[in-house]
Structures are given as C-alpha cells and as structure tokens.
Amino acid sequence: xxxxxxxxxxxxxxxxxxxxxxxxxxxxxxxxxxxxxxxxxxxxxxxxxxxxxxxxxxxxxxxxxxxxxxxxxxxxxxxxxxxxxxxxxxxxxxxxxxxxxxxxxxxxxxxxxxxxxxxxxxxxxxxxxxxxxxxxxxxxxxxxxxxxxxxxxxx
Numbered sequence: 754x755x756x757x758x759x760x761x762x763x764x765x766x767x768x769x770x771x772x773x774x775x776x777x778x779x780x781x782x783x784x785x786x787x788x789x790x791x792x793x794x795x796x797x798x799x800x801x802x803x804x805x806x807x808x809x810x811x812x813x814x815x816x817x818x819x820x821x822x823x824x825x826x827x828x829x830x831x832x833x834x835x836x837x838x839x840x841x842x843x844x845x846x847x848x849x850x851x852x853x854x855x856x857x858x859x860x861x862x863x864x865x866x867x868x869x870x871x872x873x874x875x876x877x878x879x880x881x882x883x884x885x886x887x888x889x890x891x892x893x894x895x896x897x898x899x900x901x902x903x904x905x906x907x908x
Contacts, residue, residue: 763837775837778802778847779867783810784860786828792858793832800847806833820880823861845869864904875901 767774778800784792786809796805808831812818815825823829838847849869855862861878862868870878884900 774840776840776845776847777837777867778851779835779865780848780851781806781831781833781863781866782851782855782860783823783829783831783862784855784858786830788858788860789830789832792854792860795854796832796834796851799850800834801838802834802836807831808833819883821861822878822880829860864900868905870905872901875905 761774763775782792789807793805797803809828810831811828812823812825817825841847843849845867848867852862852869856878864879868875875881876884879900888895888899
C-alpha cells in the first residue's frame with residue numbers, strides 16, 4: 754500500500770487503459786449487531802465492493818475503552834472491506850459516505866482505515882480529551898505525531 758500511495762501505480766495502469774483513477778476504500782467498522790443488516794443493505798446498494806468480511810465481537814469485561822467507544826457486553830459485527838471504487842467528484846467521496854452512514858448507525862471505524870474526519874469529529878469519536886491528556890503525559894515534548902495527524906487523510 755505504501756508503494757501504491759507513493760507512486761500511484763494503480764492509477765497509472767488505469768490511465769494506460771483509458772480508465773479514470775480509483776479511490777482506495779480500506780476499512781474495518783464495528784456496528785451494533787441490531788444495525789448491521791441495515792448497514793449491509795445500504796452498503797451493497799451503494800458501494801461496489803465485494804466480498805466483505807463479517808466477524809462478531811464484544812467486550813466481555815465491564816471496562817470501557819476510552820479511545821474506542823464500544824459498549825461492554827454489547828454484541829457488534831466487524832464489517833471489513835478492502836478495494837477501490839471509481840473516483841467521485843470530491844476526494845474520498847465514498848469513504849466519507851461510509852463514515853456518515855456508520856455514524857448514523859452508532860458504529861465506529863478502525864483507525865487504520867482511510868479516514869476523512871474533521872478534527873472536531875475525530876476528537877468526538879476517538880476520545881480527544883482523554884487522548885490529549887495521555888499524549889501530554891507520555892510525549893510532553895510532542896516528538897511524535899498526534900493521532901489525528903497519523904490517522905486522517907490530508908484535505
């Protein structure tokens with residue numbers, strides 16, 4: 754993926770064949786079990802990616818994860834999909850559609866996924882205040898990039 758992001762080999766090959774560039778859609782999302790069917794129906798109608806990965810999960814202890822808010826003892830389904838789609842009118846258009854739908858369904862996406870959140874959205878979803886306190890404690894000189902800078906696409 755690093756080579757692809759640096760040299761855009763896939764887009765170059767598409768251009769050689771007279772095709773437009775493609776948007777990378779690499780995501781894993783967690784959705785409450787009761788909302789998973791709704792997401793899958795929407796996804797299969799909206800996003801031309803198959804196959805998809807489904808994996809159930811739940812936190813068994815009562816402890817919450819402050820930076821990744823899934824509720825203890827609630828069943829979730831991880832939905833994974835990794836491919837490319839035709840580029841839309843706006844950079845990251847398909848990824849942004851998916852982010853909005855996941856939010857509407859009270860889901861959450863993994864941070865290795867391509868992300869296009871604003872700083873405010875990101876902080877709300879991924880425990881911004883808790884993260885900043887940990888960063889200040891363990892990296893007081895800010896030698897490392899912050900989580901937003903590492904996880905979100907540059908606009």
